[in-house]
Amino acid sequence: MTNYKKFTALLLFGIVIGGIFGILYQAGYDVLSEKTNTEPIVTFNGYHFHHSMYGAILIPIGFITSNPIIIGAGVGIIIEHTILEEKYIFIEENQ
Secondary structure (H helix, E strand, O other), X not given: OOHHHHHHHHHHHHHHHHHHHHHHHHHHHHHHHHHHOOOOOXXXXXXXXXXXXXXXXXXXXXXXXXXXXXXXXXXXXXHHHHHHHOOOOOEEEOO
């Protein structure tokens, strides 16, 4: 297998793993919010950090470590979050 094919396969594997992580994260969020009757969101100084931020953090880490699985996982999380939330967002101001 050439390096290009290996990189592509690992990147696609990472995207699938990232998508699965995003789905599991959202399921956990839904369970917690149902059991506690609150929204367990990550906030800081009045801003809501969406779980797509994990993807945005993983992508440069993947480039720094030259790891296509980590890059793909970051992309997969962002894709999953964008599809699920129907918007491309990382941080928003709390209302």
